[in-house]
Amino acid sequence: TRQQIETIEACFKEAIEKQDYLTYFIKAYTLSTRFFKELNKHLALYVLEYFDRTKYFSPNYRLVNCLIHIVTLLIHHPNLSQYRFQGACYRGMRITQHDLEQYKLDQHILNRSFLSASIDREIAEMFAGEGQQSHMRHTYQNHRFLQYSCLCKYLIKQNSTAINIENLSMNQHEKEILILPFSVFKVVKIKRNDFDSTNTISIEIELEECEDSDNNSESESCPNILNRSSWNARSRRGHDNLKTFPVTHIVIRPINDSYSPRNQQDCVKQIIGFQHHHMYTLGWSDIGYNFIICNDNHDQQEIYE
Template structure:
């Protein structure tokens, strides 16, 4: 019988939301069953109630109303929406394991990639093999000197990931914090275009990642949900293949950027966050954790403590009856050992005061210590402290070192050519200057020698010519003299002449 609610269609959406929310909180199952079929816009059940900042599914899960949760799910309630006050999903606020399982089962049956529970990490005993497999699978991206190829990959990110995938999500989210606008997408697009034009992907990706509030959230959620599909051969022809490829482009172009070494970070950094019991369960002493998405950390402990909600535990979500915590302030300490795991992006970030260190996806850490401060002091400023130490992959690290040395040697070889003894550019320039000077001196000497040889040749030629002329003249004179005595004598005087010559 609908008489008590027969005028509901005449009320505005706000009144309908308030009414449904209160009925779900009070577990008025029959009233909710009778009212839902007559609501014109069934999406109203997914709207956030203004006073509480939560949805109907939130309140039903929070108060442990299992049957009410089932009804709402059957009518299309979305289980991924986060409430405004505590940033929790209905799954995270669920009072019982039965309700959690109900939500998970519904998710599997009616999955629309709008998950409420995201596996941000992989947990296991030894995950270095998976890290190694990831690095080996993306070796193709090492050809970073091919600007044309890099431009095509980034163009695909712009065309599909930004202007198709994200645009389609503009009106496809019910969480106000996750709302995406066309203007935001255009801002990100401008950074990626600059990355192509200026051939500097690292700088402009970091600007896009740190400047906007939505991009890093959407990107990390997509990475956590889909990145593993790239390594799953059974999903080669998945409908998400273009999305997965774009995500891999984004990550690997950063990993193999030639300027990455300028920002490499090794040492201790901190990450502050608010976690649920389900999140905490992922951290087991001596187990390994591999992150699927980027992790934002800071070298400043106070910055991390602020993000953890230091001193605000009393304001965090707790159960309605026994007031047990549903959220905890958590401070993680990471020890970075390898040179390709994290980037110090302070000088690139739009928020340099946060002193951010960005941990790259597929890094492996071992849980060294878990300290539950709330067990000893319920008013502790930080409820949980976790220490993690990076697992060193000796094999992969050696390969990276050898590859780096090989690349460096190759670049040096192409730069110096035959001048292999020159160790740096400055010495090379000096060497070239000395060589040019030497060539100049040698050239002058050769010119002087040629000039001297020329003069010598000319002098010799002239001298020989004059000598020949004189010899010729002398010979002529002698012949002329002889000719004087050899002319014919008159008849009768020849004997006298002969006698004179005989006497001589």
């Protein structure tokens, strides 16, 4: 409604006037409006266009730029460290069979939007529709369910992935944890309870965050994100022409226009080749993409950009 739009506009005006983007963004995000739904929908649809250097012009340029600025202002806010969260949190939702099929064991999932979760499992179960499976959508003839109650458990390992916004939220009773965009999770467990009438939640999914290789507690089952020293990177030419991106590592797509590397040494050689091409052929100040090396396919390793 027009009133809701004016309320959101007032939040952003106050954020600019008081130079406190974090507080007023969270206020806008947790208000009972459609703002958080629209923001997340457009982040999921368009935000990766910002990092796709094959697109020199996008019809959604202004929208994409606005989305990136919102994320950047939040991620780089000086007070964000006060709200850092690590540990387990829960997200309750209702999903379709098609939604469920997107989650596969050992699959890595890139989060492209803000995800609301809670440190309180019972609150998440309420959002999932705890105990209401019999009332959810189903086929008329054979009563096959078309919708399921689902509880996702997220294990947050790094201190830059999620923030505890309980004291900033307009709904403090929800004990909300906000998972930030561009984090990567691995599906480690899927449990179906829909055939057991004693369970109040039909689907339980557990996801574990993938960590930087710079972190000593790195899980070996997650992609190995290489830092510059590990692949003998050439020195940058300077920082003047470099843009500041809101994240360090992004998974966009597998590199499929070259041979498939079979070990990490081959992967490193290929990344060095990209840096040489970007710096000495295209004239850039440094390598243009971020990479991870993934060894999901048995011993064979693949590069993702």
